[in-house]
Amino acid sequence: MESYNRDIALHKLGRFMNAALKVVVILIFIFPFYWMLSTSLKDLTEALQFPPTLIPSSLHWENYAHVFEVVPIAQYFRNSVIVSLAVLVLQYLIIVPAAYSLSRHEYKGKKLFFGLVLLGQMIPQQITFLPVYFMFSKVKLLGTLLPLILPFISNPFGIFMLRQYFMQIPQEVIEAAKLDDASNLKIMFKVMMPMAKPALVTIGLLSFISTWNSYFWPLIMTSSESLRTLPVGVAALKSSETLQMWHIIMAGNVVLVLPILIVYLVASKRIRNSFAYSGIK
């Protein structure tokens, strides 16, 4: 009987340790966010103080106003929004017909087209950036946001995923629509797209997040301040006049992180499922 009680106690201890470990892990992954926020609300002296304080002694919200003054963060923000939304919307115009074509039509060269899509998924931007840079330079489009938009609206992953979804729509549904005298366009919009809604949402989420967070490509394609996107702008904070002004840098960082964090808070499960799908396919 004694050993039974002891087993229960050990069991309870085990459970407690398990939960405690989970909390520790959560802290490890949340703390840097907290630190970012906390630093952004300190003043210069407190921010650079050593050892640093865990909680700001008072909340200096004016740091955020300051960061908007020191660098054109509003402009960067605007550019990020324009680029992300443009890619998001325009890509649907390209990938939906493309997936439709690949899934429900037969023509010579279809295999080649699909191969092209696979190639697009395989070749990373770290290989194509230099030739594309030269290309845009030649047509004098480097002074616009177009280099940040055009290469991404043919999202090969999106085409691939949508094609799979379209292929799973039973032929009989399409045939029933044809018997109901629907034009091909109508079939695409009223029958196929609604059935592929989860795919469209996944593609949209992943595309928006990836475009918003993109650093390498905008860094290469934009040289003027007015065209910078948020990640590029915020990264520059640490080496411009705001050098060592960590409270300002962190404020800028919070501005960069916040939109995505909000989206993630709202649709966390959806987003994780989207990433899981893209990783398993």
Added chain:
Amino acid sequence: MGTIQLRNVKKQFEKDVVIENLNLDIEDGSFTVLVGPSGCGKSTTLRMITGLDDPTSGEIFIDGQKVNDLTPGKRDIAMVFQNYALYPTMTVRQNIEFGLENKKVPKEERARRVKEICEIVGLTDYLDRKPSKLSGGQRQRVALARAMVKQPKVFLMDEPLSNLDAKLRGQMRVELIGLHKKLGTTFVYVTHDQVEAMSMADTIVLMKDGYIVQQSSPRELYENPNCVYAAQFIGTPQMNILKDVLPEGKMVGFRPEKLSLKPVEEEHITIKASVTTKEMLGSEIIYSLESKYGSLMAKSEHEVDDDAKLELSVPFSSMYLFGSDEKRIALDEEAKALIRKAFA
């Protein structure tokens, strides 16, 4: 000794009470079949015996020892799963040996036991294959072998034949019965198929909504069901139950095979009926009939014309009487008089 006892066992999932208060005794060496429709609690009961699920309250004893706090691996039992649950990355040999390795059985002993078992089950040629390269029937044998090699006190089986085609199922039924005779170990078998239950069991435990309706031998269950539910669960087609014929909500029942198309000698009642459909089964014919007491089913070797008008006889010896609560009541002289009057 492989006796099993469940005392006042209750099982509750969140707000759902699946099993209210179960008391069950399983005899050592018996082939006990838990049978019932899905949701009746038979699988839950089996899983509580294994320890894969724990009872909300109540006690479980195996071989006289209380096992509530023992992990499944320590209860000296073996189970055959419905989908076999073979380890896919291991060969047949490794699958069978796995439990023995955990018990630290020495290598020569293991090899000997595996060889012995494989000969009994007929797997010797497949020892080095992986489950994905085996047919359904072969996988089933591996699952059996894996259970048998552990030499447990009790074998538990959760609908092991339901994933096989009909022919294989029949074969395996015969083999399992033979196996039980040979080993003499307690078998506890779960199925929803009453034919399987009747053919294999020496004790049937008929369950419904988490309690035991009747526990008896197949013959006893067939000849002496204790309620309408039990009476209709066994036998195809179902027993004919006539309501609204007797006063006070009492019901009369008789099996289709006991409904005679020809007149009989012993005391009986007669029912006029006309044939609506005939189903030819080869050795016998199943008739759907209409009478003034309602629809009836009969099973007979004799053939009559379609649309024939018949006088059917039901001997009192084949009749069952049920109360308005659907429980079986005695067919005494008083009851017989009532029945004669109702069917006059």
Added chain:
Amino acid sequence: MKKNNRSVSERRDRMLGVATGLPAIILLCIFTVYPVFYLIYRSLFDGSLISPKKKFVGLDNYVEILSSETFHKVLMNTIIYTVLFVGLTMVLAIIIAVWLNGTRQKKLGNMVQACIFTPHVISMVSVSIVFLWLMEPDTGFFNMIITKLGLEKYPFLSNPKTAMISLVLVMVWKSVGYYVLLVMAALQTVPKSIYEAAELDNTSKFRTFFKITLPMISPTILFTCVVASIASFKIFDAVNVMTQGGPVDSTNTLVYYIYAYAFRLGKPGIACAAGVVLLVLVCIMTYVQFGVSKNKVHYQ
């Protein structure tokens, strides 16, 4: 000769197929196919970024980078980074995934999952900047902990010996949540009844993991490792923000090298040659990925 008898509707069907696919085809050709060819072509010339004047030098660029010590270091760094990152991330991901998958504390477990995934959704720039600040040699938070433990302040990113591993740890922090997700999906393909059979076989938790769980998810693990390696070859953002390839080229990786030669040192020919090397690496690994993915389909 057989006459091709195509009905009008079939023809229209074909044309519609081509028409709907055309925009994507054009874009893919412009931004994927053409750049690959141009990259190879351009690598055979020297020249500068600004002026279009260039001279054909054949394989000179390749000779130059392949004999350059810096390039060797860069390749080594990229490979070391990949091995460290993939190794650490996968081991951690498997441990965490198995832990979370088998836990009874479902709500807390879900919270852990959501939290460890969070760094993956935000920008690499954000992560880099935060860790740059946390690892700050004089005023950073980590050094506060270190000094509290009685040790000396440590310059994580400015010490050539520790810069690479610090980089790796930052990337692991960012990515492990994603890989936990993938491993958990693989774990969930293992039917519960197999674990139950193992329980009935009196198998210890350890043995169950190594003899049953791991073999069953190993095709997915392998596939994920290959995919993670391909992603690792491309690392740039963290390097550019945190270390700029230093100190002393200890974190100089392939993409950073290409970028530096193209835009800082003004030698696009060299950059393209290095780009071709990256291309070859990606192609080889993609081929491996394809081969490995064939084994992924397990048993029912």
